[in-house]
Amino acid sequence: MLKNIFNFGQVWARGITMLMFVLFFYYVGIYLVLAVVAIQFGTVLSTGNLNEQLLQFGRSLSIYVYDVVSYLTYNTDEKPFPFSDWPRD
Numbered sequence: 001m002l003k004n005i006f007n008f009g010q011v012w013a014r015g016i017t018m019l020m021f022v023l024f025f026y027y028v029g030i031y032l033v034l035a036v037v038a039i040q041f042g043t044v045l046s047t048g049n050l051n052e053q054l055l056q057f058g059r060s061l062s063i064y065v066y067d068v069v070s071y072l073t074y075n076t077d078e079k080p081f082p083f084s085d086w087p088r089d
Helices: 002-047 052-072
Strands: none
Touching: 002 052
């Protein structure tokens, strides 16, 4: 019985963490991805070249999005940033 109570608390803790990530993506994450897309497109349109810093950030952002989705779908138990380091290439 005590083991079930302990697991129940872990499930709710993960649920709250998952809700935080879902809300972050709904209100911030999508717009951040769209901003990177728009700025990179504008850079290429105006200069003909990619912005290397933005390219690297976009790559790490896509890894972060993958990490969050993996956590939300229970494919991993490792919590993404800000609970761990920001992903690198």
